[in-house]
Amino acid sequence: MAPLALGRAEDEPRGEAETRLLAQDFLLAPGATVAQLLRPRGLAVLDFVRFRCGEEAGGKLGENMALRRAAWLAVPRDCHIAWYVHGSPPDAPPRHPTAPPPPPALGKYGALVACRTADGAPPSPAAAALCRQLAQHVVGMAPLALGRAEDEPRGEAETRLLAQDFLLAPGATVAQLLRPRGLAVLDFVRFRCGEEAGGGHEAGGAARG
Structure with missing residues (x-):
């Protein structure tokens, strides 16, 4: 209408x-x-x-905007999806899994990370905050695959998420940080504004950590 x-x-x-x-x-x-x-x-x-896809941005940006790529990340009820958008408020409090979804966030980079606790219970506030930090890691370190918890790190050239040094705690891999906290990563999706739709889709794939 x-x-x-x-x-x-x-x-x-x-x-x-x-x-x-x-x-x-x-x-x-x-x-x-x-x-x-x-x-x-x-x-x-x-x-x-x-909004209409491709319409001019009302003179505010002086550019045309178009939707190039979208992703749908669905998880079982006992899982938690954390998100991070570079440029969103850094101190946004973690949301309870049953809370309404947050408002849309805008930025050049974004990530979704699907996590699960060992007992399948909703993550504690501390665990939810760690999952959000993990989404921030995905934005910053740009992993190409999920990998396995037992993978040996390959140093700076490492592209498997679980074997990468954790961005906010150098010296420990992502797997080493998650294991004692009873957390597992099931999958992730990373976005970059302006990426080509036909390029690598920067998702963790079906591997399980």
Whole structure:
């Protein structure tokens, strides 16, 4: 429907040419305007933002933006997905696994890491914070594969996540840091703004740590 303005609840509809959201026919209930549908339910719309892939960024960035790549990371109920976006607030508190999802974060680099505790219980705040730091490690160290917990490190050329030196605790590999805390990494995804869609997808693959 692509409305251009919010309008007011009392606005009279103008038919198919209507561009005010509240006066438009509701897409899923033709014959009733958005305002008529909301009023008896005690709901009100305060504002809205609409995006279209490839549209100009409103003059704020001076560039065209397009979606090149997307990923869907699904895990069992006893797992936790941690995230990190370079440029997002560094002191954002860890979220409980059952909490609503965080708002979208924007940055040049981003990562998702799927973790699981040894007993399958939700991670403690400290464990959730460590998983987020691990996502930060994925952004900074750019591993290409997950590897195995028993892999021998290969030094600076190491590209397997579990065998890499942990970014925030040099001298210990990721596997060495996770093992005594009862944490395991199942998979990860890394994004870089501007990467080619046909390039390596920078995911950990099916290997298990």
